[in-house]
Amino acid sequence: MKNGLPLAIDVVEAPASKIDAVDFENLVFGNVFTDHMMMCDYEDGEWQTPRIQPYGPIQLEPSAKVFHYGQAIFEGMKAFKDDEDQVWLFRPEANIDRFNRSSVRLAIPEFPKEVFLEGLETLLNLDRDWIKQGFGSSLYIRPFVIATEPGVSASPSKNYKFMIICSPAKAYYSGEVRVVFAEQFSRAANGGVGFAKAAGNYGAQFYPTNLAKQEGFQQIVWTDASTHEYLEEAGTMNIFFRVGDKLLTAPISDRILDGITRKSVIALAEEFKVPVEVRRVTVKEIVEAAEKGELKEMFGAGTAATINPIKGFGYQGKRYELPEQENSYASFFKTKLMEIQYNKAEDKFGWRYLVKEK
Template sequence: MKNVPLAIDVVEAKASRIDSVDFENLIFGNVFADHMMECDYIDGQWQNPVIKPYGPIQLDPSAKVFHYGQAIFEGMKAFKDDEDQVWLFRPKANIERFNKSSVRLAIPEFPEDLFLEGLETLLDMDRDWVKKGFGNSLYIRPFVIATERGVSASPSKTYKFMIICSPAKAYYSGEVRVFFADKFSRAADGGVGYAKAAGNYGAQFYPTNLAKEEGYQQIVWTDANSHEYLEEAGTMNIFFRIGDKLITAPTSDRILDGVTRRSVLKLAEEFGIEAEVRRVKVSEVVDAASKGELKEIFGSGTAATINPVRGFGNKGEKFELPQLEDSYAAFFKKKLMEIQYNKAEDKFGWRHLVKRS
């Protein structure tokens, strides 16, 4: 979308809360930076963008987000290099996907230029919340919710766009094991699986809780029709290494087009690692594991970056994966983080500098 001539109002917090935060013992998504961005869609246009102190918002009990689930979000991160410069990683890709999700949920697209300007202003104000060092970042959560009063089953006429930020360390701690879904489904053909719709995640919680009772941290979802093909994990795209070949499922209207996933595939191409994007059968992965040919499974996503999987379960069988010194997971994570933290050349133009005001 083209730029709109909207000036962003800025209201600074009277005092920062940063000194009360223990940055060495963060729980993901529980602590938030001093400021947030807010903008409302009223009378057919986005208006009144403001950056103000982080705090509660007020909504009518009949706001349509509560009744019909019109809500989408994105996940992004900011990183700080050794020179105290703050960087975003491929922000335009996230903004494009944000608006793609909006269209699918009948939400008005948000102007890309205003999105990026607001985000840069917000990060410049709260740059002290972005800590140096590999693994440290500021997680960024842009979202839109439907705010119109009324319980008629129709798209809202008003919306609220917001960006909130949370200092983060590793998303997962400890070893991760996954369960291959054989009953429940995440998404179906023609649905909203490719969108970052809030309801996609809410619908996962029950089957994921069942998997956790069996000792698994995540589910790898399969196709809704036959449960024969592996698609993506609960919060990550998923990769399989069989021999020295990397395999991942193609994106579709069921699978999220992950920015980290795209980056891994580009890096694989750059460094001569054979990668196939194709449908992956459960039976293929089980067979490879049984023969000792399945070397790795790892997930990719903004929150987790690259997360190795130690084992998986399928129809009552459990499989453990070898621990490799030269794992692809470690290789890709290192390469990505070197770019994100400005420690390596960025051949692809993925880094975006947050300028100081």
């Protein structure tokens, strides 16, 4: 992006929309993409003119560094439509800031915030019809950047491709979720990339998660790699525990993602006087609380599911079921968050971001 030049985005519209072929009642998460995508290449030491073009495949050299060295990061965001057909984002600047923090850790050049937001708004306006009204319906937004320089020497790429692709989503329901506390495998090291949305953090979880699934658990709650004594996060979501009426969650660190849903839950808990403690949470205290009947709830917090209630957990071969809750924190926070996201409640924190029609 040449300094001093006004912000310009090249737009090539799709000749026809694919939207009529999509069954919006039966969407599988992340499988269908909208008519357009945003793309911007980093070459000669700077981001070039961003473009929006019809969604379609990309061509890369087989030696492109993303294939060999995992130099790639991403974000997850959502757009929501209110009853007046206005489109809203939720805390988009927090995602863009984290996108750039992830980039720095992966030696990827940061992407200019204003171009990100301007491009995203242009894209959302083009694909506005793909965002459906109604609690639970949303457009899942996937910004990412990949290292495209050809060549297999293990060094940072000189070229990158920034992209945003979008996928319509229904209310995320993944069935009943039970988790297992990690005793052997780990997600992240101290001084590693666990806090970043680095591509490699996710592929590394698939094998242990497959093993967990064979035991009847849908996800793993990762523990610290050094001792496995502290509960950290679940890889695609941060984790909250309700012990008595107190809400507990681990502090962010270089191993734990600074989840935007997580920090929104903490802010809402403070607003609604739910006692919340952000501190290291031990496996021992949660197991003991479960045994005493004091562990009332566990839930995950993340962009895809917003709040994902957890029905039980496993640890050292034992299984613990959580009781049904009449007034669960999980559903309370989910409702409060969605009311803000869908413009149905006051937005005290200034989290909603209106996508202006152009």
